[in-house]
Structure formats: structure tokens, C-alpha cells
Amino acid sequence: MTPNVILHVDMDAFYAAVEVLEDPSLRGRPVVVGGTGRRGVVAACTYEARAYGIHSAMPSVQARRLCPHAVFLPGRHDVYGQYSRRVFDVFKTYTPLVEGISLDEAFLDVSGATRLFGDGPGIAATIRTRVHDEVGLWSSVGVATSKLMAKLASEAAKPTPSRSGAIPGAGVVVVPPGEELAFLHPRPVRSLWGVGPATFARLERFGVVTVGDLAAVPVDTLTTALGPSLGRHLHDLAWARDERRVEADRRPKSISHEETFARNHHDHVSLQKEIVRLSDGVASRLRSAGLAGRTVTIKVRFGDFRTITRSHSEGAPVETGPDIARIAGNLLANVDPAPGVRLLGVGVSQLAPPDRQLRLDEALPEQAEPDWPRASHAVDEVRRKFGDKALGPAALVGDGGLRVKRPGDTQWGPPGDG
């Protein structure tokens, strides 16, 4: 059996690189993209900024302290989405088996394309050059027989940060069949997918620092320490056993919106308005995906970062803003907001196509409840024609007009509040 040929393509400093492409005066400067408010975080930064110790997920205030002269830009989710589509269009000219991990990262299974386009390393180099020539962005590509190895290889291909700009990396790194363990075992165990801060802390107690150290630990010891699933999974990865396939059409299992507020909320009245807004946003996305969900979950994060979730499952799937808001509102009613709520989220899971069967109460002649499903689809239609702010729940009309929640809004934290 011929081995699989898996590519992992990872764009270099994607959001920041897009901003530099759009504004060439930024070239060569430390540029940080992300939340600009007090509660924001860094989404991406150029290699010039990384040389100052800035990295993604770092609080923006900390990044400002590290590099006060950096250019700080709010993210533009829609623009990055447009660039991402162009990059993925290039991928799809080589194989339909493209699994997007995020806007800037994907796995490609090109096992069936080698006869047409040449071997894996050749395809990787061509894709990298084409993405640069056609879209203007650099990427790093890993080529291997599994997703795990391809991902680690693309990391190894990355540039190195320096204050005068990125020092180019290999661009393409290949792990040939049979050489997986030699490549894998010297790497830090933290580089394995699934080893975060908590798992690393537990592994460190066993003296595990590299993947090779992990491979030497008996699987029984790992399953006792980490649980059966994670223990076995990591043991397999440490021996380069990774059977995961490239999945081109993954269906979402949940759809949610959450938002960190510029200031904490302490009362139910204002939080219930946010519930309506978030529910409206979730419902709109559900309908555009042709889905509904049985379980509604709220997430509440308090000022001290303590986070709770509360969920409720309905007998039939719900898809409308008023239905989701009613369930989420009931869940919120049992939460005491007095300590101060900094984040609120609403999500729907157990997704399925909407249940279009006529309910008994809908069939009754003296129907008292509005027909929310039909009304919601009408709202979608109006918004498509006249924009998001044309129509929405009355509860969301404030001084600044209608406040509608959309994906990518306040993606990296609330804007500054002065």
C-alpha cells in the first residue's frame, strides 16, 4: 500500500500579513492585530513584533508594554475571510480533500493527485509559490504521511522572528516515510496536538519533556495519569501512529456567540438584552446553515474569571431568536449577576434540520403565539436586501440604532471605552 501524502499549509502571520499587504507603508514595522481595548488580546502580529516577545492570545495591554511603538490595528474579519477564500481556491485546484482548520490553516490530502501534479514535496512547493504569486502571502508547508507529522513539519518550516523582519525558514519541510520517529522524538512534548499547559504540567511530573520521553512511558502509566482516552491517544502520537483522515466537509456540532463587555454588568435587565442580541445572532446563523438545535447553553464569566455554564434541552429543535432567548433567559434568571458579569455567551448544540412538523398549538384556530419561524425567515430576507441593521428585535434598539450580533464582531475583545 502506498503511503498517504498529507500537506499542512499554515499562512505566516496571516492577519498581520494581510494588513501589510493592504497598506505597504507598514512593511518592516512591528504590527499587532487584535483587540484594541483594555480587555482585548492579540490575534496575530508580524515577525518584527514577535521579536519583542509579543505572541497571539497575549493581552493587548501587555503587548503595548512590550513594544509601545508597534502599530496596533483592530481585526477585520471580513477582509481576512476574503483572502482566505482566495488561498483555499488555490488548494482546491490540487485536491477536493481540503480540511480547513481556520481561516489561515488547512490539511490537504494529495495522495490521489501525485500522478497528475507530481510528488508531495513538488505539490507543496508549487502551492506555496502560487499562493504567494496569486494572493501575495507567504505560507509554510509540511509534507508527511499523517496529519500529526505534516503539522509538525509545517511548524519546522516557519520563519524566525527578528527586529528587522522575518528570517526566512525552509518554507517546505518533508518528513519522508520511515523517518517519522527520528523527526518526532527530539521535539518538545508540548508541540503535540492535545498537550496544553495542564497536561504538560502532569507529564512534567514524570520527567517527560520531549516526545521521545513520552514514548518511553508505558501506556498503562499514561492512561492512569491522564485518563484512558487522552493517555492512549498521546501514546499513539508519540509513536507516530495517527490514523486521522483529512475530512473535507465537517459539519458543525454547535453554534454560539459570546461577548466580553467593556464593563461588567451587575443586573439582569441589561443582561437579558444581551441574551436577546446574542440569541438573535445565533438564530440567524442557524437558519442560514439550515439547522436547528435541541440544547441551549449559556456561559457566564464573572469579574474574577470564574466561568459557569448552564444548559437546557428541549424536546424539539429550536431555531428562532425568541425561542433561544426565552430558554437562555430562563437559564440566566437562576444566575446571580451581583458579583459582576464580564462575559455572556449563548450557544445551541445537538444540531439537526429544523422540525417542520405542525405542532398541536400551531394547528389550533385561535393561535395566540406569533409564527416565529416564518417571521424569522422574513427578517433574514429583509436583512439580505437592506442590511443587518434594517430589522431586529425591539429590545435591541438603543441610542446608536439597532445592535445586531454578527460573527467576527468584537472578535478579539471589546473596543476601548475611553
Added chain:
DNA sequence: TCTGGGGTCCTCTCTCAA
């Protein structure tokens, strides 16, 4: 005045029914 948003998956606990 530290810590976003949108996800997935796993584990633990509790409840309920067989």
C-alpha cells in the same frame, strides 16, 4: 489596572429507568 471568540472533545456527577 491580564487573560477574546468560536469551536471540539473528554470526564465526572447525577438522575432515572430497567
Added chain:
DNA sequence: TCTGTTGAGAGAGGACCC
């Protein structure tokens, strides 16, 4: 009828990823 066991499902929380 009572009690113990077991498995499924719901709910909650945590870890992890980009």
C-alpha cells in the same frame, strides 16, 4: 416490595485548538 446494579442521557466543567 425493596434493594442493588448498570447503562444511558443530561448537565457541568475543564482542557485544548486556532
